[in-house]
Amino acid sequence: MQNETWQPPSVLLTVDLVILTLRSSALHVLLIERGIDPYKGELALPGGFIADAGEDVFDAACRELREEANLDATELHLEQLGAYGTPGRDPRGRIVSVAYLAIAPGLPEPEAGTDASAASWLPVEEFSQGRRQLAFDHRQILDDGLERARSKIEHTSLAAAFCDESFTIAELQRVYEAVWGFELDPRNFYRKVQAVPNFLAPVVPDRRITKGRPARLFRTGPQQILRPPMMRPLPPTQSEDEE
Amino acid sequence: MQNETWQPPSVLLTVDLVILTLRSSALHVLLIERGIDPYKGELALPGGFIADAGEDVFDAACRELREEANLDATELHLEQLGAYGTPGRDPRGRIVSVAYLAIAPGLPEPEAGTDASAASWLPVEEFSQGRRQLAFDHRQILDDGLERARSKIEHTSLAAAFCDESFTIAELQRVYEAVWGFELDPRNFYRKVQAVPNFLAPVVPDRRITKGRPARLFRTGPQQILRPPMMRPLPPTQSEDEE
DNA sequence: TCAAAAGTGTTGATCGTACACCCATGA
């Protein structure tokens, strides 16, 4: 236990964002090329220091979302991933980062001439087997964010956050396939999602023009928790050795 | 964007612990009665400031576990819940807390005469419907920890962390029943857990003396992810209104 | 009328649940 003159040490606080979206049926993450040291020129997650001692951490994540990605936090899903506080993770000193996961519908390229101009969408597939590195411990944060997304679309309605407000069941299926990296049977998927009570609510009018028969449109219903869950097929398991 | 003389603000960092265990087949959480202001005399989660600017946040959680609860972090499950950083959550100033969830096998009462003497195990049931309050935002942290535990025992082997190194299937069942608040059929539970490949491994010798037929002993196998998952029965859902 | 995508029916295997029943031990 500390004596009475002991003062607790202070740390610097940053937020980092794993922003995911679907582009051309592939999962992408928004990354920036760092313009300053440390890690100048390397890829990193968007983020930054909290603005002042009174700023809420969640508000800081919303602000960075706006400043670095031109995205409005009220229009997308934003949840905390966790705190990353290992000493030495940032060469500038003791910096603890609170990471957030954001999920956005398909979006245009970040506009040049804005603060977001250094940002670009990269396919997550390029980072999947350690093929490409990121600054700081951002590789770990990205992996944690991906696993969170993969896991949460199983038993929550999170997958709809990748879609526009109204969407077809085929569009929703493309989300699951991109995030999980598995192909799914469209006929079974169609019935499975509709069988979950209050997950999807039909939207009557404005159907879109496609090639074949037009699809029905849906929006998310009140049910956030999926029962039964959408179970992802297991990857090739080689543990078939029980009797 | 900030100008060049701007300096990022610093914050104070604490860790808080949600320590769960099973006592007499009921889920309990370790709480301390605060000896100093703020919230003097009220119940709070064990925790405290990081010791110095170089201490890892996880290590700080291990240290508090030892100091405040007399528990050894190497012998129990410890995982991060998340960061709690709303301004005003602590009247002493801008304090960000990183919360951890710890799960321990059944343990004796904290010893008097130690730093942990102000700590005691309380049944979580007393806090379940806002019946009793906690200091700071610890009520929220406790709720998040409970939901994490309830959710994780569904699809991971976390439930075994509530048991000793070797345990019977009936003991494991009591964990599920206490954490979920549901009674389960012992016969079906028995086969269900054994059907998960590599979840449980038999332990041959030393069986315990009980009333009836002695039960087989098991320890956890290498499989951390449960496939298929143990699904908790749904609470009385009143949304049976689809056609 | 053809291609393409949406949506439906059906079937056999698997899984979950309920519960009857048998087994091994201490008292």
Place this chain on the structure above:
DNA sequence: TCATGGGTGTACGATCAACACTTTTGA
């Protein structure tokens, strides 16, 4: 030999994967 808890068999309904098939549109 009885009470007690451990463990097995089985049957029925629900769910799932696979895939043949019909529907609705644009071209």
